[in-house]
Amino acid sequence: MGKSRILVVDDERMIRWSIQQALSKDGLSVAAVETGEEAIAQATDEMPDLVLLDITLPGIDGIEVLRRLKALEPSVSVVMVTAIEDVKVAVEAMRLGAYDYVSKPFDLDRLKVIVHNALDRHELRQEVEFHRKESIKKYGFHRVIGPSRKLKDVLEIARKVSMSEATTVLIQGESGTGKDLIAQAIHYESSRAPRPFMAINCTALPAELLESELMGHEKGAFTDAKAGKKGLFEIADGGTIFLDEIGDMQPGLQAKLLRFIENKAFRRVGGHRDITVDVRIVAATNRNLVELVQRGMFREDLYFRLNVIPIFIPPLRERTEDILPLADHFLAEISRDFKRSVRSFNETVRMRMVSYGWPGNVRELKNMTERAIILGIRDVIDEDDLPLPVSEPALQTLGRSNGSVEGVVAPAGTVDAPDGSGYRFRLPEEGVDLESVERDFIQQAIDFAGGNQTKAAELLTVTRDALRYRMKKFGLI
Ligand SMILES: Nc1ncnc2c1ncn2[C@@H]1O[C@H](COP(=O)(O)OP(=O)(O)O)[C@@H](O)[C@H]1O
Ligand SMILES: [Mg+2]
Structure with missing residues (x-):
């Protein structure tokens, strides 16, 4: 950063002069004006880092100047200069966002201390703001591409969650649907962004290691524990922990996680005291947690606790x-x-x-x-560079071939219509109930496949998981 720029606004020539002298010696670049009007004009031209602002001015008064400066640039630091009897007004100025105030006659050394503190804080705030903008550029929601209504709905919930106080979020979706991407955006667009985002995959580590990774351990907790160590819960205090593949977490650790979510407190491995931290847990899984609960592999209470704000990213x-x-x-x-x-x-x-x-x-x-x-x-x-298997339209696979040439795929709803209309499926004039059409096709595929779900899924060119999901939705299982 270059020289900090100070603007002194005071109608007394002696005061302007003495402040300018004192601060220039400290290597600051100081400009001075007599009236509020001039101050606003200068600030509009180029906003100084700090304004030393007299409250009693000939034209618009200091309070009004403060208001206008803050409206131009909310982050500008303003130190009010008051006559002793103005203290009440000075307090009002602080409420309006002034950083501090000094009363006349003031000691120049004290003024310098205030100015330098205000500049330090200004610089720090600018740095924080700079980093916040950078990380939003790198990790924000704008990275999540897709015009579909379904994705828009997902993003709408995710944005709300991001800004909310919510401390647990569950993101579900098949592998590759963007769970990591959304978890990062939730963190980096939240007020937690200046604090850490820590991601850990629950599948990657054996249970005991995962526990000490999350909760840390005390010295002597196990043979190798020569010194105590912070876990991610402590490191991420104020930030976010992304627990990927939560479905694979061992039941013992699930219980500890639940306790942590409910009490915001945990114990290090081998520890006896509770440590309280404030972290948001974003859990993700590509597995069907309801099914895992039914099979006794995932704690129902933890599932309910996590599922308070569910985000489900539909497969592509x-x-x-x-x-x-x-x-x-x-x-x-x-x-x-x-x-x-x-x-x-x-x-x-x-x-x-x-x-x-x-x-x-x-x-x-x-x-x-x-x-x-x-x-x-x-x-x-071309198709040689990007060889994709040719999937046939569902109708055709279901044994109602309309005679399309093998290897030529119809983009959804265009060519290959037996009646030459350009539509593969004809919409009856009275319309249809889309859900019941879907349900009907699924039922046909199951029947056609003799109840074999894998085969039925193939007939519908969806994965078995997707088929089961729909079968559940339509109450077919
Ligand atoms: N909607 C999207 N827009 C842009 N990139 C996406 C989108 N969804 C996923 N990706 C990208 O696809 C890859 C897989 O996403 P990821 O978040 O790791 O999925 P998951 O965690 O669900 O397996 C990443 O490179 C990610 O950036
Ligand atoms: Mg992932």
């Missing part, structure tokens, strides 16, 4: 509108990163992308795009 195949915008986004991002001039996907690739099931969700789409950009040689990606 259930929000097909997101596929091409995501693909284009990755194409632009990756070709920029790899300094390649790849500009687009050809029509066949685009069509196949829309009808493909994306079992690996957005991660798979991103990886495939990256691979195509790296391996492709032309600046338009």
Whole structure:
């Protein structure tokens, strides 16, 4: 940072002069004006880091100048200068956001201390604000791409949660749907952002290690514990802990986590005193927690406690509108990163992308795009660069083939209509109940597959999990 800039506003020439002398000697750049009007004009031109503002001025008074300065730039530091009898007004000024006040006649050394403290704080606040903006740029919600209603709904809840006081959030969704991405955005756009975001995968560590990783341990807690160590709960105090794959956490540790969520307190491994911290827990899983609860592998009480604010990210195949915008986004991002001039996907690739099931969700789409950009040689990606399995329309697979040529995939709702209308499925004039159509198809697929869910899922080009999810939704199991 360059020289700090101070603006002195006082109608007494002697005061302006003495302050200017004293502060310039300290290496500050000091400008001085006589009236509030001039001060506003200067500040509009270029906002100083600190304003020393007399309360009694000939034109608009100091309080009004303060108001206008704060309206121009809320972060500006203002120190009020008052005559002794103005103390009440000075207190009012503090309420309006002034940093401090000095009464005339003042001691220049004391004034210097106040000015330097105010500048330090100003600098610190600017740094914090700078970092906040940087991390939002890097990790904010704007990174989550997709125009679908379903994703918008997810983002709306996630933003609300981010700004709220909520200390537990549960994000569910298949692998690759963006759980990490959303967890980060929840943290970095919240007021917790200046404090740590710590992520840990519950699958990656054996239970005892995970416990000491989270809760820390006291000296001598186990053979290797030569010194006490803070766990993530302590390190992330004031911030967020992302517990990935929570479904894989051992029941013993689940109980301790529940106790922590309920009391905000925990004990280090081998410890006897409660440690209280304030962390937000964002838990995520790609497993079906309800099923795990039913099978006795996940504590029901913990599930209910976590599920207070559930965020469910639908798989990509259930929000097909997101596929091409995501693909284009990755194409632009990756070709920029790899300094390649790849500009687009050809029509066949685009069509196949829309009808493909994306079992690996957005991660798979991103990886495939990256691979195509790296391996492709032309600046338009074709089906050789990005080989996607050709999935056939569900209707056809169900034995009602409309005779489309094998290998040619219809983008949802366009060609291949037996009646030449351009629609694959004809909407009756009176409309349909979409849910019951879906339910009907699912039932047909199950019947067709002789009750074999894996086969039925294949017939519908969805994963078995997705099929089971829908079967549950429609009460078919
Ligand atoms: N909606 C989205 N917009 C942009 N990128 C996304 C989106 N969803 C996922 N991604 C990207 O896909 C990859 C997988 O996402 P991730 O958050 O790790 O998924 P998960 O944790 O659910 O397995 C990451 O590279 C992530 O940045
Ligand atoms: Mg993840």
